[in-house]
Amino acid sequence: MNGRCVITVGDLGEFGVIARIAGRLPQGGTVLLGPGDDAAMVRAPDGRVVVTTDLLLEGRHFRRDWSSGYDIGRKAAAQNLSDIVAMGAEPTGIVVGLGLPADAATGWLDDLVDGFRDECDLVGASVVGGDITRCDLVVIGITALGDLGGRAPVTRSGAHPGDVVAVAGRLGHAAAGLALLTAGLTGPEELIEAHRRPDPPYACGPRAARLGATSMLDVSDGLLQDLGHLAEAGGVGVVLLPEKFAVPPAMEEAARLLGADPLEWVLAGGDDHALAATFPAGVRLPPPWTVVGHVVAGDGVQVKGRSPIYRGWDHFRK
Amino acid sequence: MNGRCVITVGDLGEFGVIARIAGRLPQGGTVLLGPGDDAAMVRAPDGRVVVTTDLLLEGRHFRRDWSSGYDIGRKAAAQNLSDIVAMGAEPTGIVVGLGLPADAATGWLDDLVDGFRDECDLVGASVVGGDITRCDLVVIGITALGDLGGRAPVTRSGAHPGDVVAVAGRLGHAAAGLALLTAGLTGPEELIEAHRRPDPPYACGPRAARLGATSMLDVSDGLLQDLGHLAEAGGVGVVLLPEKFAVPPAMEEAARLLGADPLEWVLAGGDDHALAATFPAGVRLPPPWTVVGHVVAGDGVQVKGRSPIYRGWDHFRK
Secondary structure, X not given: OOOXXXXXXXXXXXXXXXXXXXXXXXXXXXXXXXXXXXXXXXXOOOOEEEEEEEEEEEXXXXXXXXXXXXXXXXXXXXHHHHHHHOOOOEEEEEEEEEEEOOXXXXXXXXXXXXXXXXXXXXXXXXXXXXXXEEOOOOEEEEEEEEEOOXXXXXXXXXXXXXOEEEEEOOOOHHHHHHHHHHOOOOOOHHHHHHHHOOOXXXXXXXXXXXHOOOEEEEEOOOXXXXXXXXXXXXXXXXXXXXXXXXXXXXXXXXXXXXXXXXXXXXXXXXXXXXXXXXXXXXOOXXXXXXXXXXXXXXXXXXXXXXXXXXXXXXXXXO | OOOOOOOEHHHHHHHHHHHHHHOOOOOOOOEEEOOOOOOEEEEOOOOEEEEEEEEEEEOOOEOOOOOOHHHHHHHHHXXXXXXXXOOOOEEEEEEEEEEEOOOOEHHHHHHHHHHHHHHHHHOOOEEEEEEEEEOOOOEEEEEEEEEOOOOOOOOOOOOOOOXXXXXXXXXXXXXXXXXXXXXXXXXXXXXXXXXXXXXXXOOHHHHHXXXXXXXXXXXXXXXXXXXXXXXXXXXXXEEEOXXXXXXXXXXXXXXXXXXXXXXXXXXXXXXXXXXXXXXXOOOOOOOOXXXXXXXXXXXXEEEOOOOOOOOOOOOOOX
């Protein structure tokens, strides 16, 4: 223990930290063996397992002065769980590799872990294991697993000309929130909250698979860029109809405050983890799915009546 | 492109790097959907999946001036695959989260990826997906998956008094190699190579499960510390017989050069990824399994005729 009132990760040591984390993680029905061994074991009922990983770095993907430990945990888990549902699968478990500064407060770590746990809880998954190591900055490596329940995975490559393009979930909220924070503003609060913590439409992923989605992905780098990947993978083009995108009042206000074009946030902003999918024309899509365009022969993504806006994220160019 | 003759990760950009990596990764028979979508899909024939993750940081787990990209890739994959076989499972696939400096040479990255690929190839697994992001230091987050083929997992907690304790694989080699490098020496070469690249006895894990191992783990932090975890998990004690441990000539030589006790490397050195397991007395153990002690009622790990040596690794204390 140190002389201050804050107990740090360094005070507890590696195995103290592991025990503390494991104690905060209830194990759900998908888990056959939880934390504490060389590996965990999770149910994979249909004989296949869907797997995705993401690496999040302090200063690049989050800032400890802009987001609480809890929000960072929620966001880190969310972006992985969203990749699982974007295949049409149900998340079952995540493992977390954590790099932590020795002077990180254990209370902050508790919040982070609770964030992982609560986000997993939304989808019936559990945090089944992990690894910790000392690092000068906070590093979070998350891998999520999922089960397709016998369904075919919905990949990026199945779109056909004539399909409709639909989205579910928020678009541009996180980007507007980040722009507000970067400008030193503290509102509109709902956009800043959206930057701190995404709200992916988890249930829409498996539901889209059942509705016959021909392709799907999660919007992490911006709708135009991500639909560009979908168009390229399918060998098709996409036409978006800008009038189909709702711009909520808070985003209009933020745009006024910052002199920005809200549609650019909607079309090019990342980190909300909406789902974008294509469906055969004529499929009745329940809310929150909204048709925003259609698939055409050709290539690329075109916004009808607008010159291209294409400013998606490239980690080595920004 | 920059003006130098070296093409960097930053020159290629995120999606160029991803395409380059994916192009080097053949997908084996366990893979149903490889890199390029929101998630990959791997066979899990017995309806359960074993999963483990590790986070490796430049400067802490490896140094680019001491190890080649290829060796770092081999080592990073090995330590995860070893955790899978330590459950008695067969590895099926890994996913890799990579943090890379923009000025990392693409040739170095190719070597790293080839290292992941070749280590996976040893066990019939594939690199099925990943994530890259920019980072000032190299960060490698690996998650490995495995299948138990209907067997029960061999956990850390099943040892009973009367069982024998056996090890398979090298002990103390990597620690001796690290001590040599730290002292500025370049030999004995086989020990330095052992530090750069472990050689886990992969086939011994599933085989131990079939032989009836009551508990097992991979020796990553040092035999005494890791057997300490096994003893604690099983509510038992372990007695080791020091005369049972072979000290090879190269290690005797290194000990002479450095004025060290080679048995301390063997008993307390990490990173070789040997397997340690307990078996019911009387089980005939084929090579390379070597009986080195036995399980007793009680607690802790005792080295017969020696005072305790317990200097295992704690990431927040070293």
